[in-house]
Amino acid sequence: xxxxxxxxxSNGRPRLTVPQRGAxxxxxxxxxxxPQSAPVRTMPATxxxxxxxxxxxxDTHPRPRTAQKTAAxxxxxxxxxxxxxxxxxxxxxxxLIIIGASVHQNNVAxxxxxxxxxxxxxxxxxxxxxxxxxxxxTLGGWERVSPVGSDxxxxxxxxxxxxxxxxxxxxxxxTFEGEVGSQVAELAKKFxxxxxxSAGDTTVYLGTSAKGPQSAIFIKINLLVLIKSxxxxxxxxxxxxxxxxN
Numbered sequence: 381x382x383x384x385x386x387x388x389x390s391n392g393r394p395r396l397t398v399p400q401r402g403a404x405x406x407x408x409x410x411x412x413x414x415p416q417s418a419p420v421r422t423m424p425a426t427x428x429x430x431x432x433x434x435x436x437x438x439d440t441h442p443r444p445r446t447a448q449k450t451a452a453x454x455x456x457x458x459x460x461x462x463x464x465x466x467x468x469x470x471x472x473x474x475x476l477i478i479i480g481a482s483v484h485q486n487n488v489a490x491x492x493x494x495x496x497x498x499x500x501x502x503x504x505x506x507x508x509x510x511x512x513x514x515x516x517x518t519l520g521g522w523e524r525v526s527p528v529g530s531d532x533x534x535x536x537x538x539x540x541x542x543x544x545x546x547x548x549x550x551x552x553x554x555t556f557e558g559e560v561g562s563q564v565a566e567l568a569k570k571f572x573x574x575x576x577x578s579a580g581d582t583t584v585y586l587g588t589s590a591k592g593p594q595s596a597i598f599i600k601i602n603l604l605v606l607i608k609s610x611x612x613x614x615x616x617x618x619x620x621x622x623x624x625x626n
Contacts, residue, residue, distance in 0.1 A: 499524055504534040506551050509600055509625040511538065526550070541617040545609045552602045564599055571595045571606075577615050579622035588612055600625055 500521040516522060519536040525548055526533035535548035556563040564585065568574065573587030573595050584598045596607040596618060605625070
């Protein structure tokens with residue numbers, strides 16, 4: 381029985397031919413290698429220019445909803461502005477009415493005061509004294525010299541020894557009752573009439589200012605009498621005039 385050596389190339393591996401000693405080598409054709417191609421230079425990629433987008437144009441025709449909002453906003457602004465203007469106008473007109481009414485009242489009060497305070501009458505409504513034998517019409521009538529709303533005080537104009545005087549008379553104030561002498565003396569101090577002269581039964585408080593005008597204060601037949609002169613008058617002339625008042 382003959383044993384054969386198994387070949388390792390039975391599985392399909394390529395078998396190498398080993399030259400035997402003394403065998404002539406077989407020339408193999410040279411292996412043709414493919415020529416290497418020159419390296420291809422690649423150019424850098426050119427950057428792509430940015431694509432310019434068309435600018436947005438303002439839509440001149442707003443959407444209906446936006447137009448409604450705009451119209452409502454304008455209407456609201458107009459109404460608020462109108463209300464403010466109307467409010468200011470009302471305040472201004474009201475202020476003018478109040479000011480006008482106040483001015484009118486003041487003018488009316490002044491007119492009444494001027495009419496009543498300087499009204500010339502022949503009878504003041506209470507007992508008065510006048511120089512002997514001289515009617516009030518000759519002296520120009522009685523003129524009210526007290527403010528409206530206060531106790532009435534009337535006066536007339538006359539002269540003493542050629543010097544103009546103003547004689548005012550009023551009923552004896554109730555505060556003078558019981559203390560007539562002291563009250564008249566206290567009042568005379570306020571006019572700086574501290575010089576006392578006697579005209580019969582009447583005590584006259586006489587005061588002279590630095591510029592010459594004088595003031596005489598006294599009580600005659602339950603009347604408080606105040607006489608003012610435009611310049612200085614002698615004591616004798618004062619005494620004679622006061623005695624003549626009846």
